[in-house]
Amino acid sequence: MKKCSKCKEEKDSSLFRKDKRNKDGFQSHCVECQKQYNNNWKNSSSYFTHHWYQGQKTKTELDSFVIEEATELKKLREKTTKIKWEVDHIIPIHHPLCCGLHNAFNIQVVPTVWNSKKGNRNMNTLFPTN
Ligand SMILES: [Zn+2]
Numbered sequence: 001m002k003k004c005s006k007c008k009e010e011k012d013s014s015l016f017r018k019d020k021r022n023k024d025g026f027q028s029h030c031v032e033c034q035k036q037y038n039n040n041w042k043n044s045s046s047y048f049t050h051h052w053y054q055g056q057k058t059k060t061e062l063d064s065f066v067i068e069e070a071t072e073l074k075k076l077r078e079k080t081t082k083i084k085w086e087v088d089h090i091i092p093i094h095h096p097l098c099c100g101l102h103n104a105f106n107i108q109v110v111p112t113v114w115n116s117k118k119g120n121r122n123m124n125t126l127f128p129t130n
Contacts, residue, residue, distance in 0.1 A: 006029040074086060
């Protein structure tokens with residue numbers, strides 16, 4: 001018999017996982033408590049992901065501000081460079097591999113020609129260095 005360090009119940013050694021690092025060769029808590037622990041961890045991480053995602057979906061004041069600023073910047077750049085610019089998402093909003101976010105941290109102002117070259121987001125092709 002072994003006492004579980006978590007639920008404090010005396011249980012048969014077979015209800016404890018083997019752990020060589022421990023003196024008696026078993027984990028200090030029982031299998032049930034280990035399960036509980038794993039579940040809690042899973043729940044809390046999905047809880048976190050869920051709320052993080054929910055939070056990202058709604059635009060904050062900062063997001064609106066940055067988007068407004070970016071729009072102003074776009075107009076300004078169009079005036080000075082005489083080419084079309086647009087407010088773009090650094091990470092595309094709809095992409096099979098990732099999901100970009102319409103918020104302050106995913107906004108950039110890029111030339112329209114740059115955007116029309118699909119998948120080609122290398123600054124060097126637009127402004128060659130050599
Ligand atoms: Zn236990």
